[in-house]
Amino acid sequence: xxxxxxxxxxASKLGLTFQTNDGPVQALTDVDLTIGKGEFISFIGPSxxxxxxxLRVIADLEKPTSGMISVNGMSPEEAREKRAYGYVFQAxxxxxxxxxxxxxxxxxxxxxxxxxxxxERIKRTLELVNLSGFEKKYPWQxxxxxxxxxxxxxxxxxxxxxxxxxxPFGALDEIVRDHLNKQLLELWDSTNKTICFVTHSIPEAVYxxxxxxxxxxxxxxxxxxxxxxxxxxxxxxxxxxPEFLAIAARVRDGLRAGHSYED
Amino acid sequence: MTWLxxxxxxxxxxxxxxIAFALGAMSKPEAAALAQPEASFDYPYLVTKGLMFxxxxxxxxxxxxxxxxxVEALVLFVGxxxxxxxxxxxxxxxxxxxxxxxxxxxxxxxxLGWRCxxxxxxxxxxxxxxxxxLRLIIPAIFGAWILILWExxxxxxxxxxxxxxxxxxxxxxxxxxxxxxxxxxxxTIFKAVIFGYVVGSGAGFLAAIAADRVxxxxxxxxxxxNMVSALPIIGVAPIMVMWFxxxxxxxxxxxxxxxxxxxxxxxxAGLTASSHMERDLMRTYASxxxxxxxxLRLPAAAPFIFNALKINSTLALIGAIVAEFFGTPVVGMGFxxxxxxxxxxxxxxxxxxxxxxxxxxxxxGVVALFERAVTFWHPSVRGG
Numbered sequence: 001x002x003x004x005x006x007x008x009x010x011a012s013k014l015g016l017t018f019q020t021n022d023g024p025v026q027a028l029t030d031v032d033l034t035i036g037k038g039e040f041i042s043f044i045g046p047s048x049x050x051x052x053x054x055l056r057v058i059a060d061l062e063k064p065t066s067g068m069i070s071v072n073g074m075s076p077e078e079a080r081e082k083r084a085y086g087y088v089f090q091a092x093x094x095x096x097x098x099x100x101x102x103x104x105x106x107x108x109x110x111x112x113x114x115x116x117x118x119x120e121r122i123k124r125t126l127e128l129v130n131l132s133g134f135e136k137k138y139p140w141q142x143x144x145x146x147x148x149x150x151x152x153x154x155x156x157x158x159x160x161x162x163x164x165x166x167x168p169f170g171a172l173d174e175i176v177r178d179h180l181n182k183q184l185l186e187l188w189d190s191t192n193k194t195i196c197f198v199t200h201s202i203p204e205a206v207y208x209x210x211x212x213x214x215x216x217x218x219x220x221x222x223x224x225x226x227x228x229x230x231x232x233x234x235x236x237x238x239x240x241x242p243e244f245l246a247i248a249a250r251v252r253d254g255l256r257a258g259h260s261y262e263d
Numbered sequence: 264m265t266w267l268x269x270x271x272x273x274x275x276x277x278x279x280x281x282i283a284f285a286l287g288a289m290s291k292p293e294a295a296a297l298a299q300p301e302a303s304f305d306y307p308y309l310v311t312k313g314l315m316f317x318x319x320x321x322x323x324x325x326x327x328x329x330x331x332x333x334v335e336a337l338v339l340f341v342g343x344x345x346x347x348x349x350x351x352x353x354x355x356x357x358x359x360x361x362x363x364x365x366x367x368x369x370x371x372x373x374x375l376g377w378r379c380x381x382x383x384x385x386x387x388x389x390x391x392x393x394x395x396x397l398r399l400i401i402p403a404i405f406g407a408w409i410l411i412l413w414e415x416x417x418x419x420x421x422x423x424x425x426x427x428x429x430x431x432x433x434x435x436x437x438x439x440x441x442x443x444x445x446x447x448x449x450x451t452i453f454k455a456v457i458f459g460y461v462v463g464s465g466a467g468f469l470a471a472i473a474a475d476r477v478x479x480x481x482x483x484x485x486x487x488x489n490m491v492s493a494l495p496i497i498g499v500a501p502i503m504v505m506w507f508x509x510x511x512x513x514x515x516x517x518x519x520x521x522x523x524x525x526x527x528x529x530x531x532a533g534l535t536a537s538s539h540m541e542r543d544l545m546r547t548y549a550s551x552x553x554x555x556x557x558x559l560r561l562p563a564a565a566p567f568i569f570n571a572l573k574i575n576s577t578l579a580l581i582g583a584i585v586a587e588f589f590g591t592p593v594v595g596m597g598f599x600x601x602x603x604x605x606x607x608x609x610x611x612x613x614x615x616x617x618x619x620x621x622x623x624x625x626x627x628g629v630v631a632l633f634e635r636a637v638t639f640w641h642p643s644v645r646g647g
Contacts, residue, residue: 061543080549087547093540096640097562106558107548138640158548 007070008162008194009035009058014067016053026219027053031067033213033222037161040188040195042205043213044251045258050220051198051213055164058196059087071162083111085162086155090170092147094139094154100126101135104154111158125153128187145176149183156187163195169204181207182236189232206230206247207239214251216258224254266329272378276323279371280316283364291360307353307360318346319371326378336382340404343375347411351418359421369415376408428610433617436610443599444618451596452622454511455583459518464575466519467526468568474527475534476552485531492524500586509590514597517586522575526568533567534560566641569634576626580619 014031017024028050035041043051056062057069060076071079079085086107094103101122108118126132129149139147148168155163169177185208188195199205205212206228214224228247230238238244288294292306308315322342326335350368354361383401388394410430416422417429424432437444474480500517507513537559545555587597596615603611638644 059547061546080547083549085547087544089540089544091540093538093544095541095559095562097565097638109558110545110548110550110554140640140642140645 006037007034007073008037008039009033009069009071009196011069012067014054014057014064014069016050016057016062016064016066028057028064029219029221031222033225035194035196037194038192040197040208040210041213042197042199042209042211043215044199044202044205045215045255046200046217048217048220049215049258050217051215052166053220054215055166055196055198059085059164083107083158083160085160085164086158088148088152088155088163088165088168090167092139092144092151094147094150096139099136099138100131100142100150103139103150104157107154107158121157121159125157126150128156129153129183145172145180148172149180152184156191161193163193165195165197167198167200170200177204178236184208185234202248202251203239206244206251207234212247212251214254214258216255221258223258224250226250226254267327268329269327270378270381272374272381273323273327276319276371276374279367279374280320280323283367283371284316286362286364286367288362289364289368290354290357290362292357294362307355307357308349311349311353315346315349315368318342318349319368319375322346322375323371326375326382332382332386336379336386339375339379339382343372343379344407346372346375347415351411351415354415354418358418361419361421365419366416369412369419373408373412376404376411380404425607425609428613432610433613436614437617440611440614444614446594447596447599447615448618448622450511450592450594451514451583451587452580455514455518455586455595456579456626458511459515459583460522460575460579462515463519463522463579464526464572467523467571468530470523471527471530471534472556474531475556481531485528488524488527488531492528496521496524497582497585500582501589503586504590509592511595514583514586514591514595518579518582521578521582525574525578526571529567529571529574530564533564536560536567537563565638566634566643569630569638572630573627573634576630577623580623580626584619 011031011033014028014033015026016028017026031050031054043054045051053062057064058071058076060080069076072082072084074082074084094100095106098106104122104125105118108121113121122135123132126135129152131146131149131153134142134146134150139150142150148171152165152168155165169180172180181204184195187193195208197205197208199208210228212226212228213222214226215221216223226247229243230247288297289308289312290306292304293308296302296304296306319342322338325338326342330338346368350365350372354365380401383397383404386397388397413427414429414431417427470480470484474484497517499520500513503513503516503520507516541559541563542555545559550558584597584600587595588601591598596619600612600615603609603615635644
């Protein structure tokens with residue numbers, strides 16, 4: 001799959017070492033990864049394995065200390081300045097002084113779209129995440145799940161081909177999470193975006209991804225990359241099929257091989 | 264006994280009335296009249312004495328029966344305030360002659376007022392207008408009783424005028440001196456305070472942004488700012504008078520110096536109030552410095568900035584008034600206070616203090632209202 005489409009993200013020998021008061025911490029070592037257009041990639045691993053750091057390096061929120069990385073064939077910094085990606089954080093990070101509508105408009109104001117264009121995109125993306133009718137509400141008037149959906153709408157309104165999501169549903173309960181997972185898959189299927197998704201949930205990773213990158217800590221590294229054999233259209237009950245469970249078992253094996261289950 | 268609902272205030276009122284009745288004479292002239300029944304002395308409460316006792320006791324007793332709360336509050340309100348009014352008007356012309364029963368009755372009336380506020384505070388009305396009314400009525404009764412006690416004690420005990428004039432005398436002074444007070448307010452508040460406040464706060468705000476933008480200012484100016492904001496800046500007032508002359512300009516200069524540093528320190532603190540995640544978000548949009556400042560950091564800093572504006576509203580008034588003690592043309596609130604104290608016109612001093620308190624409250628209130636409108640989203644304003 002990666003050979004047939006142009007690489008959206010391509011990393012080789014990528015490493016990042018944080019200098020802390022307790023000495024250097026190797027957050028990432030020797031990461032080799034190529035992500036093709038239209039893929040849905042999950043990064044999974046225990047906390048401290050560098051999965052969020054890797055996403056932040058792609059987004060140019062952290063600078064690597066060794067190795068090479070390119071995003072859309074450019075350096076991450078150039079890609080960020082060209083607004084190549086939308087980023088969804090662990091928390092919704094909506095501005096409480098703006099209505100949902102104005103929050104979604106925030107990136108559009110920054111890139112300087114016309115009012116008409118803004119209105120059109122706000123309407124379209126809020127429909128996409130099922131938040132029509134809540135345009136004039138403030139974030140603190142909505143539930144956590146709706147807030148996170150609004151933040152996804154904000155990232156989509158940007159209309160970049162690459163969507164970086166850092167445990168976007170980590171703080172939500174399982175029922176809401178199932179629902180949003182399903183919506184996210186439908187969205188990915190209909191828009192053909194490339195999605196990089198950080199999670200620490202094995203079922204979530206298997207359900208969503210076309211490829212699963214298994215990572216482990218101390219030092220943060222990639223221990224396995226698993227191709228999903230599941231079809232593109234995935235109803236929720238696919239999670240009870242033997243095929244699904246086999247992939248989940250492989251992910252668990254990968255985590256165990258990386259000593260992720262040891263103290 | 265299901266129709267009874269005792270309260271300690273009401274029981275104490277009845278007790279106080281009984282003691283006061285047993286003690287007899289309310290004032291020295293009445294005691295003299297009782298001692299010499301054949302001589303005809305004029306004394307206070309000739310007619311109203313029984314009325315006051317009756318009012319207090321009946322109001323206390325009625326309040327202890329099972330009445331609707333609003334009726335109970337009304338009975339207490341009328342009893343307390345009518346008795347207090349009779350007490351204060353009755354002592355007119357006999358200031359300083361009050362005996363123990365006078366103060367006992369005052370205490371009894373006060374207890375009824377207390378009970379009235381307590382009953383009103385326990386009300387939980389549903390309608391919006393009723394809640395608003397209660398929010399105004401309760402502090403109004405509270406404030407009124409400070410004035411009532413002040414008036415009744417200063418007049419009953421005959422406290423010397425230059426120590427503490429009764430509020431009625433201060434009120435009369437205010438009413439008779441409106442042109443002078445108006446000129447003083449014009450000079451001190453509308454010239455020195457407003458100008459100094461706007462320029463000082465504005466300069467502090469711009470300096471904070473400059474310090475945020477330019478690294479050496481942040482490293483150099485901020486520690487100095489923190490130090491200077493701890494200094495008693497009012498000490499520079501005589502120097503400002505030497506530099507800028509006796510007019511309002513020197514007072515405005517003191518206000519500018521006093522308001523500059525609180526705004527600087529608060530705004531700088533506020534500019535770091537946005538979270539890492541929010542700043543990362545702006546970074547992913549490739550947002551420039553000014554866009555991030557106006558769309559994220561300044562709105563997030565608004566609660567801090569309004570805090571400084573509120574602090575400054577009181578500092579500015581203090582600064583301008585005290586600065587006038589060090590030299591001024593023959594007008595201004597600080598000038599009036601310092602000269603009238605010298606001339607023993609204490610009621611005029613109190614009149615100026617009352618006007619300053621009113622002006623300060625209005626000033627603070629306007630800033631606070633503006634704050635509510637701008638930072639409606641902040642948990643401290645929206646309540647949760």
